């Protein structure tokens with residue numbers, strides 16, 4: 001499909017016709033988009049021939065790595081047999097049945113029912129309607145408030161963006177919608193200074209209890225959170241946080257929802273982040289690693305307690321034209337089967353995850369302006385700080401992060417700046433040698449960053 005054009009020609013047409021997500025079009029068009037043309041394993045190539053280490057697996061999603069030959073073949077065959085049919089009106093098709101069966105096998109205990117969407121945002125919006133429907137069919141329609149966290153990310157639809165705690169998104173479009181509340185995030189480095197992480201985890205969980213009591217338990221439908229906040233900067237809660245949140249939700253009969261769009265499908269070394277963080281949600285949302293980004297698909301895993309009510313509750317008036325799309329379902333099935341049968345998730349847990357965490361801490365642990373070096377499995381981060389000894393952050397949140405990210409990019413390495421958090425989430429197929437390659441480049445980039453910080457007098 002790629003027409004032979006020069007980079008400049010692609011850039012000109014892109015600037016003329018393509019509005020990019022989360023982008024300032026004017027600034028993008030001044031410098032021109034980087035034209036990515038090919039991927040293989042953990043590497044990308046751009047139209048100038050640069051070989052790039054993709055430390056972000058696209059957008060946290062290409063778990064199986066780029067350039068698989070099996071997935072396109074599965075898509076071709078399915079497209080030839082049945083390119084599309086819907087799952088409304090009492091119809092189904094083999095691809096979505098096989099995917100549902102496979103997902104029920106890799107899911108934690110008690111998740112046997114799956115609802116399909118086309119993205120993480122649609123999975124979140126589906127969940128939001130589902131939890132409200134769950135309480136309404138049981139005669140509690142007033143139990144409809146959903147609680148999320150500040151700096152949580154749950155997508156860009158009106159529901160997902162409202163439930164998320166990104167204020168810069170709320171300011172565009174008069175969000176959040178009614179019925180949404182937020183509590184502070186469990187960021188120990190900033191909020192827990194005078195406590196041990198374990199003490200802070202319990203204190204942060206109590207913010208959830210305080211909010212439930214403020215709203216009234218009879219009005220709260222669910223508490224929603226990412227096991228580890230991804231787009232918020234890889235905020236890993238202390239080990240005491242999630243078990244205590246679960247205890248509180250059970251105490252007040254509030255549904256507990258995990259947003260596993262990033263943490264799901266092996267990212268943390270377990271199949272799902274809830275297993276790594278030690279809690280048991282009633283529902284969880286997924287997308288990204290479900291298909292490794294080869295085709296758009298999302299899925300809501302519905303626990304038995306909720307599924308039993310929905311199954312008996314009559315029509316759930318919700319769904320999408322492409323819910324369970326045959327080609328996306330077939331590709332997701334092949335992807336998840338490969339993650340399992342090729343031992344990719346197991347390797348993250350037992351080999352490459354521990355290795356990455358050890359090397360990540362060794363690489364970044366001794367810089368003057370890097371602190372809170374953290375991670376689990378193949379999701380990790382650190383925070384750029386003005387003064388490590390006092391935990392003082394840089395004054396203009398995000399400036400240092402953007403500077404650092406740009407130095408990575410100049411060195412053909414993609415890592416993500418979330419404010420002044422620097423994060424990475426490479427494809428799960430990364431080898432130990434490739435981890436060494438990636439962190440070798442990243443370490444040199446941090447040396448350059450600290451030189452620039454000194455030259456600019458930022459510290």
Ligand SMILES: Cc1ncc(COP(=O)(O)O)c(CNc2cccc(C(=O)O)c2)c1O
Pocket residue numbers: 059118119120121122124153154155156160226230231259260261262287288416
């Ligand atoms: C936890 C979570 N929930 C929902 C979504 C929404 O998924 P869709 O984008 O497929 O609608 C996400 C998505 N996460 C996401 C999406 C785009 C960019 C970045 C970033 O970190 O820059 C992160 C996510 O991380």
